[in-house]
Amino acid sequence: xxxxxxxxxxxxxxxxxxxxxxxxxxxxxxxxxxxxxxxxxxxxxxxxxxxxxxxxxxxxxxxxxxxxxxxxxxxxxxxxxxxxxxxxxxxxxxxxxxxxxxxxxxxxxxxxxxxxxxxxxxxxxxxxxxxxxxxxxxxxxxxxxxxxxxxxxxxxxxxxxxxxxxxxxxxxxxxxxxxxxxxxxxxxxxxxxxxxxxxxxxxxxxxxxxxxxxxxxxxxxxxxxxxxxxxxxxxxxxxxxxxxxxxxxxxxxxxxxxxxxxxxxxxxxxxxxxxxxxxxxxxxxxxxxxxxxxxxxxxxxxxxxxxxxxxxxxxxxxxxxxxxxxxxxxxxxxxxxxxxxxxxxxxxxxxxxxxxxxxxxxxxxxxxxxxxxxxxxxxxxxxxxxxxxxxxxxxxxxxxxxxxxxxxxxxxxxxxxxxxxx
Ligand code: NAD
Numbered sequence: 001x002x003x004x005x006x007x008x009x010x011x012x013x014x015x016x017x018x019x020x021x022x023x024x025x026x027x028x029x030x031x032x033x034x035x036x037x038x039x040x041x042x043x044x045x046x047x048x049x050x051x052x053x054x055x056x057x058x059x060x061x062x063x064x065x066x067x068x069x070x071x072x073x074x075x076x077x078x079x080x081x082x083x084x085x086x087x088x089x090x091x092x093x094x095x096x097x098x099x100x101x102x103x104x105x106x107x108x109x110x111x112x113x114x115x116x117x118x119x120x121x122x123x124x125x126x127x128x129x130x131x132x133x134x135x136x137x138x139x140x141x142x143x144x145x146x147x148x149x150x151x152x153x154x155x156x157x158x159x160x161x162x163x164x165x166x167x168x169x170x171x172x173x174x175x176x177x178x179x180x181x182x183x184x185x186x187x188x189x190x191x192x193x194x195x196x197x198x199x200x201x202x203x204x205x206x207x208x209x210x211x212x213x214x215x216x217x218x219x220x221x222x223x224x225x226x227x228x229x230x231x232x233x234x235x236x237x238x239x240x241x242x243x244x245x246x247x248x249x250x251x252x253x254x255x256x257x258x259x260x261x262x263x264x265x266x267x268x269x270x271x272x273x274x275x276x277x278x279x280x281x282x283x284x285x286x287x288x289x290x291x292x293x294x295x296x297x298x299x300x301x302x303x304x305x306x307x308x309x310x311x312x313x314x315x316x317x318x319x320x321x322x323x324x325x326x327x328x329x330x331x332x333x334x335x336x337x338x339x340x341x342x343x344x345x346x347x348x349x350x351x352x353x354x355x356x357x358x359x360x361x362x363x364x365x366x367x368x369x370x371x372x373x374x375x376x377x378x379x380x381x382x383x384x385x386x387x388x389x390x391x392x393x394x395x396x397x398x399x400x401x402x403x404x405x406x407x408x409x410x411x412x413x414x415x416x417x418x419x420x421x422x
Contacts, residue, residue, distance in 0.1 A: 075111035078152025085114035144177030197231030199350020224300030
């Protein structure tokens with residue numbers, strides 16, 4: 001196995017997101033005004049976050065919160081801590097959240113937040129100060145009826161607990177509905193931590209069946225071993241799919257007979273990274289994408305499948321656990337090569353579905369059982385899969401174009417019926 005040098009990730013996700021929107025608007029017959037309204041965020045806030053380091057020095061960080069759309073309800077979207085965060089990335093992620101919520105009939109618009117920081121370089125106390133200051137800076141525009149953050153890359157339920165506490169202290173009372181993805185002890189939902197991964201696997205199994213590939217004969221590769229990829233690999237394994245390769249930002253491991261995922265989990269818990277796992281051969285992270293597998297689950301970052309590597313992708317089915325992993329030029333190459341791509345706005349919607357359930361439970365102050373959450377999640381994912389597949393088949397569209405058209409139409413209808421103020 002050769003180890004290719006990582007290709008530069010130069011694609012701008014916002015350009016890709018707008019290209020997808022433009023295609024949907026053309027198919028739906030919408031004019032330039034509607035396109036412009038949907039291509040641009042309703043509100044964007046950029047904040048400075050002065051951080052007192054543990055050694056007493058002060059560092060200035062930058063954060064963003066972009067609220068793409070409110071037509072169908074409050075804005076909703078994750079908070080990312082990553083050195084790669086920039087405003088265009090946050091804008092694209094916010095737009096995709098709008099489509100995701102519309103497609104899954106969750107009564108939200110889309111939002112996203114990001115702080116340009118490498119969380120691995122900071123202590124827990126420093127990350128708490130960053131989170132609290134960021135929350136305080138954006139608090140005028142967030143709230144359970146305005147915009148509800150959740151975890152994303154580099155953030156977790158502890159981050160959400162700090163956000164909730166900061167917002168609650170400022171408001172003089174506990175506001176459980178301000179964030180989702182919280183710990184259970186402060187109003188989180190059962191099933192939320194694994195919801196995105198469960199949703200990914202629900203649609204992956206549907207997509208394999210649709211492609212005539214029995215799950216128990218399928219081989220899969222998962223890129224990214226974080227909150228989404230780690231559990232997705234486990235749930236695939238539980239369903240009988242052989243997971244032969246897994247990667248993180250440091251590299252990949254490969255075992256042709258399938259990885260021992262319990263042992264891998266322990267290895268990562270101890271060492272903090274996938275490479276070095278004794279139960280597999282080392283593999284270049286980018287090589288994982290080009291393995292001869294039935295199912296590829298990119299569950300890391302944007303723009304990893306591009307025009308330069310798409311022709312070499314051998315997976316028969318790609319299920320996008322990450323947001324925006326495939327650029328539009330790569331999408332066209334994959335479609336020409338007969339690869340079935342289940343788009344992010346469908347495939348990874350399990351997270352926002354259970355975030356919605358968490359918000360509903362917080363607003364009612366009444367908690368559902370784990371079974372109740374999981375059955376409702378499975379039902380929504382399968383219903384959305386059937387709807388997107390039906391629309392794609394009837395109109396000779398890719399799953400991405402079909403999903404984007406359904407979502408954009410839903411948001412545009414809300415705009416039209418509400419009218420323009422003034
Ligand atoms: P995370 O921070 O928990 O994990 C990210 C993982 O990706 C880590 O293992 C990291 O090492 C790895 N990674 C980063 N760059 C990589 C690269 N170039 N190659 C291989 N691996 C790489 O983040 P997460 O919450 O799992 O999010 C992953 C993706 O899923 C993101 O696109 C996110 O927006 C999307 N997503 C997350 C959720 C959620 O509920 N967490 C919901 C929907 C979509």
